[in-house]
Amino acid sequence: TAVIALSLLENTNVQPLPLLYSQPKKNIANRAVEQLIAQFNFFKATEVKGPYVNPFSFSLLVSDVVSPLPDSYSPQYVEAAWYPWWEKQGFFKPEKSVSEQNPHGIFMMCIPPPNVTGSLHLGHALTNAIQDCLTRWHRMRGETTLWNPGCDHAGIATQVVVEKKLMRERGMSRHDLGRENFIQEVWKWKNEKGDRIYHQLKKLGSSLDWDRACFTMDPKLSYAVQEAFIRMHEEGVIYRSKRLVNWSCTLNSAISDIEVDKRELTGRTLLPVPGYKEKVEFGVLVSFAYKIEGSDEEVVVATTRIETMLGDTAVAVHPADSRYQHLKGKMVLHPFCDRKMPIVFDDFVDMSFGTGAVKITPAHDHNDYEVGVRHNLAFINILDENGLLINVPPPFLGMKRFEARKAVLQALKDRGQFKEIKDNPMVVPVCSRSKDIVEPLLKPQWYVNCTDMGKQAADAVREGRLKIIPDHHLKTWFNWMDNIRDWCISRQLWWGHRIPAYFVTVNDPSVKPGEDVLDTWFSSGIFPFSIFGWPNESEDLNVFYPGTLLETGHDILFFWVARMVMMGLKLTGKLPFKEVYLHAVVRDAHGRKMSKSLGNVIDPLDVITGISLEGLHAQLMDSNLDPLEVEKAKQGQKSDYPNGIPECGTDALRFALCAYTSQGRDINLDVNRILGYRHFCNKLWNAVKFAMKTLGDNFVPSEKFPPIVSDRWILSRLSAAVGLCDAGFKAYDFPAITTAIYNFWLYELCDVYLESVKPVFGKAEEDSASQRQAMVCRQTLYTCLEVGLRLLSPLMPFVTEELYQRLPRRRPQSDPPSISVTSYPDTKEFCWHSEEVDRDMEFVMTVVKTIRSLRADYNLTKTRADCKMTRYLHCIDSATVSLVQKYSLQIQTLSYSQAIIPLTANQPVPEGCAVAIASDRCTVNLMLKVRAGNLLNCAWSL
Numbered sequence: 001t002a003v004i005a006l007s008l009l010e011n012t013n014v015q016p017l018p019l020l021y022s023q024p025k026k027n028i029a030n031r032a033v034e035q036l037i038a039q040f041n042f043f044k045a046t047e048v049k050g051p052y053v054n055p056f057s058f059s060l061l062v063s064d065v066v067s068p069l070p071d072s073y074s075p076q077y078v079e080a081a082w083y084p085w086w087e088k089q090g091f092f093k094p095e096k097s098v099s100e101q102n103p104h105g106i107f108m109m110c111i112p113p114p115n116v117t118g119s120l121h122l123g124h125a126l127t128n129a130i131q132d133c134l135t136r137w138h139r140m141r142g143e144t145t146l147w148n149p150g151c152d153h154a155g156i157a158t159q160v161v162v163e164k165k166l167m168r169e170r171g172m173s174r175h176d177l178g179r180e181n182f183i184q185e186v187w188k189w190k191n192e193k194g195d196r197i198y199h200q201l202k203k204l205g206s207s208l209d210w211d212r213a214c215f216t217m218d219p220k221l222s223y224a225v226q227e228a229f230i231r232m233h234e235e236g237v238i239y240r241s242k243r244l245v246n247w248s249c250t251l252n253s254a255i256s257d258i259e260v261d262k263r264e265l266t267g268r269t270l271l272p273v274p275g276y277k278e279k280v281e282f283g284v285l286v287s288f289a290y291k292i293e294g295s296d297e298e299v300v301v302a303t304t305r306i307e308t309m310l311g312d313t314a315v316a317v318h319p320a321d322s323r324y325q326h327l328k329g330k331m332v333l334h335p336f337c338d339r340k341m342p343i344v345f346d347d348f349v350d351m352s353f354g355t356g357a358v359k360i361t362p363a364h365d366h367n368d369y370e371v372g373v374r375h376n377l378a379f380i381n382i383l384d385e386n387g388l389l390i391n392v393p394p395p396f397l398g399m400k401r402f403e404a405r406k407a408v409l410q411a412l413k414d415r416g417q418f419k420e421i422k423d424n425p426m427v428v429p430v431c432s433r434s435k436d437i438v439e440p441l442l443k444p445q446w447y448v449n450c451t452d453m454g455k456q457a458a459d460a461v462r463e464g465r466l467k468i469i470p471d472h473h474l475k476t477w478f479n480w481m482d483n484i485r486d487w488c489i490s491r492q493l494w495w496g497h498r499i500p501a502y503f504v505t506v507n508d509p510s511v512k513p514g515e516d517v518l519d520t521w522f523s524s525g526i527f528p529f530s531i532f533g534w535p536n537e538s539e540d541l542n543v544f545y546p547g548t549l550l551e552t553g554h555d556i557l558f559f560w561v562a563r564m565v566m567m568g569l570k571l572t573g574k575l576p577f578k579e580v581y582l583h584a585v586v587r588d589a590h591g592r593k594m595s596k597s598l599g600n601v602i603d604p605l606d607v608i609t610g611i612s613l614e615g616l617h618a619q620l621m622d623s624n625l626d627p628l629e630v631e632k633a634k635q636g637q638k639s640d641y642p643n644g645i646p647e648c649g650t651d652a653l654r655f656a657l658c659a660y661t662s663q664g665r666d667i668n669l670d671v672n673r674i675l676g677y678r679h680f681c682n683k684l685w686n687a688v689k690f691a692m693k694t695l696g697d698n699f700v701p702s703e704k705f706p707p708i709v710s711d712r713w714i715l716s717r718l719s720a721a722v723g724l725c726d727a728g729f730k731a732y733d734f735p736a737i738t739t740a741i742y743n744f745w746l747y748e749l750c751d752v753y754l755e756s757v758k759p760v761f762g763k764a765e766e767d768s769a770s771q772r773q774a775m776v777c778r779q780t781l782y783t784c785l786e787v788g789l790r791l792l793s794p795l796m797p798f799v800t801e802e803l804y805q806r807l808p809r810r811r812p813q814s815d816p817p818s819i820s821v822t823s824y825p826d827t828k829e830f831c832w833h834s835e836e837v838d839r840d841m842e843f844v845m846t847v848v849k850t851i852r853s854l855r856a857d858y859n860l861t862k863t864r865a866d867c868k869m870t871r872y873l874h875c876i877d878s879a880t881v882s883l884v885q886k887y888s889l890q891i892q893t894l895s896y897s898q899a900i901i902p903l904t905a906n907q908p909v910p911e912g913c914a915v916a917i918a919s920d921r922c923t924v925n926l927m928l929k930v931r932a933g934n935l936l937n938c939a940w941s942l
């Protein structure tokens with residue numbers, strides 16, 4: 001027994017004092033301290049959620065962790081302390097896994113850097129479960145393994161978070177503070193709050209090498225960003241150009257094409273827009289007339305954005321449209337200013353749509369921009385960066401753009417030039433960051449020419465140098481790469497990598513010198529090599545670049561994967577990884593996307609530790625949903641989790657997520673299934689507990705195994721499971737792995753083998769032959785446990801470690817200290833798979849099941865000793881007879897029979913038997929008589 005007094009000092013470090021332990025139990029006692037510390041740290045890290053009692057001190061008796069194994073499985077107990085121990089021992093460092101006698105190659109994978117502002121939901125937990133599972137597998141295969149953690153500075157998201165905080169706490173905007181001070185605020189926020197993601201990743205058991213963690217704004221990575229920009233600029237791949245960009249008035253910044261969500265409307269719809277109290281009307285087509293100069297004639301045009309008519313500089317018709325031939329060379333008059341606008345003939349116009357005449361706003365529409373370039377039209381910019389009208393006459397000057405939408409309509413009506421308004425199905429571009437309506441705005445920005453890079457990225461896949469798995473994503477890849485557009489990389493933000501190009505243009509007042517930063521994905525695009533100090537030489541860069549694999553959800557193929565591939569090829573001349581594995585996207589049990597307002601965004605930590613319904617509700621109050629949405633989300637939580645979420649533990653969560661990946665592109669996640677795997681952990685726990693009792697305190701696993709292969713069947717099944725796991729890992733087929741392991745442990749080891757060997761151990765003391773048999777069985781049993789745990793370890797690292805630590809070692813001096821650095825069971829080592837043995841046992845199990853169901857028919861429960869009768873197995877040939885003889889002990893035990901007597905085809909079956917057919921080779925006869933002539937009283941139903 002070890003007594004540990006822990007005193008937890010005020011606000012500060014945990015200090016174990018004093019620590020007394022009995023020498024042989026030193027490791028376990030140390031672990032107990034770590035367990036307490038880990039729990040305490042966890043408490044500190046989640047202080048926002050609960051009351052924080054401070055200061056306090058306590059002492060604890062930890063005899064329970066020193067004793068062999070607690071009675072029942074508790075994820076909290078099992079998962080409390082292993083992680084800090086693994087970390088401290090350096091098991092996750094590639095240096096540790098280098099095995100000199102046994103060089104097995106290198107596995108390197110970098111985490112697709114999560115946002116520093118983010119917190120993981122179950123979808124991310126899937127990413128993590130898969131990545132960690134693969135990493136642990138590679139590590140256990142003896143490869144030099146590095147899974148490199150890191151975090152993205154998330155330009156827009158982080159700036160928005162800190163701006164909101166600043167406004168809430170000090171009533172200040174970032175402009176009040178100034179750029180330098182604001183950046184300092186962001187760093188302060190990052191240092192205080194930016195580690196939530198890392199904390200979650202650790203709780204999920206992720207075997208990342210934390211000493212190599214990188215933040216995209218670290219000096220090392222920023223240096224790489226600058227170098228990348230300069231090189232690409234010098235090559236002419238990065239250029240500056242003034243063209244229409246996607247502008248978010250709320251963010252005051254350009255955003256890239258993939259940050260624009262396309263919202264489909266079927267007709268008139270009122271949408272909320274940031275900065276407007278009332279909703280704004282979309283999805284209607286307004287027709288109005290322009291008067292022809294010098295005549296009474298008019299041309300009717302239509303638009304879904306009527307306010308843009310203030311920036312019109314032409315009307316276009318199709319060159320072949322007979323309705324407008326007479327208007328060649330004519331002008332139309334703008335109703336609100338003295339602007340004469342040409343009628344241009346351009347075959348982009350669709351004659352059959354509306355009147356066949358189109359208004360042209362070159363500075364605010366992508367198609368019109370092209371028309372403007374072709375016909376040399378004026379480009380009049382009518383919006384400033386905040387979405388206020390400029391370069392327009394009063395009363396519109398200075399209006400907000402959607403106020404102007406109403407004002408222009410009214411003014412047209414007043415002048416009699418309004419024609420009609422009707423529903424118009426359309427797509428509205430919405431900024432995925434700010435939810436503002438995106439405005440095309442003419443701005444000088446920095447672009448990456450993606451023409452050549454995209455082609456190379458596509459070729460790499462076409463030529464098989466880069467593998468994308470599963471291959472149904474290939475089509476999307478080629479489609480995107482073959483039609484790639486140049487990438488706008490400048491953002492008008494303060495938080496991010498400042499573009500290393502500073503200049504002032506006197507002629508263009510819209511250019512603010514040196515303000516822009518780079519798109520966040522510019523730095524994540526070079527992450528696979530910037531983390532190793534590129535462009536400088538380093539050992540890490542030589543050893544770990546190019547990496548092996550990039551693993552991510554298929555929904556971010558273009559955000560990360562595509563850019564990493566393009567920039568890797570461009571800047572290093574090498575593909576950053578050899579394979580890309582894309583997993584499914586997690587949805588809720590009803591198949592809906594995870595969304596805060598549906599109340600189905602679940603924190604993986606809540607599944608791990610469990611949470612009440614009230615606890616889930618309380619989290620909504622911390623979010624920035626409006627009250628109506630909170631109510632809706634609460635209802636969603638109430639119907640999905642009426643009793644909250646039960647404690648499932650990390651192991652069960654990881655196993656469930658991996659098992660789920662069979663569902664194709666989307667996964668509909670049901671928390672009850674995760675709970676099912678907690679029960680599996682329980683089974684595992686009990687099996688090992690039972691087995692350890694059977695092995696006894698003095699059991700010594702033989703160094704060479706097997707001494708005699710007598711338990712052929714379970715070893716055959718174990719070898720089959722090893723083979724299935726090996727194939728599953730190689731094919732990224734996680735459900736194949738989880739199924740193989742689950743079936744082996746539950747159906748083969750627990751249900752059949754453990755049951756069938758009970759009598760062997762029961763009579764172990766009787767004679768030397770059965771002692772020998774029991775000894776062999778113990779070795780088999782030990783092998784099944786030890787190998788079974790190692791098979792499972794990449795998926796369930798915690799419970800397997802806990803149980804593995806309790807097992808004796810084959811080579812106590814040289815075996816690794818942790819299951820996480822043992823070797824993964826190998827098909828070469830475990831080659832006892834025999835189809836013949838499997839087939840025999842299948843036959844045996846059919847017989848057993850037949851006897852069991854026959855017994856059930858006659859209500860002979862297994863607890864009734866008087867019903868343990870003789871079974872006669874009537875066999876078709878001598879081969880079947882010897883098969884039955886060979887397995888008679890197993891059949892007898894598993895079917896709770898007194899004796900198994902095989903009969904040949906011509907031997908008669910004694911009278912008084914119930915009969916059932918087990919197979920075409922064997923008939924089961926169940927003796928219902930106790931003594932001759934006396935029907936068993938339990939056979940009353942005869």
Ligand SMILES: *[C@@H]1O[C@H](CO)[C@@H](O)[C@H](O)[C@H]1NC(C)=O
Pocket residue numbers: 219220221223533536
């Ligand atoms: C790379 O080398 C340059 C020049 O010696 C140095 O200024 C820079 O700090 C180095 N970068 C890193 C990440 O070590």
Ligand SMILES: *[C@@H]1O[C@H](CO)[C@@H](O)[C@H](O)[C@H]1NC(C)=O
Pocket residue numbers: 239449450451452
């Ligand atoms: C982009 O690169 C391609 C191929 O090198 C070139 O043809 C094209 O003109 C470039 N585009 C721009 C805008 O510079």
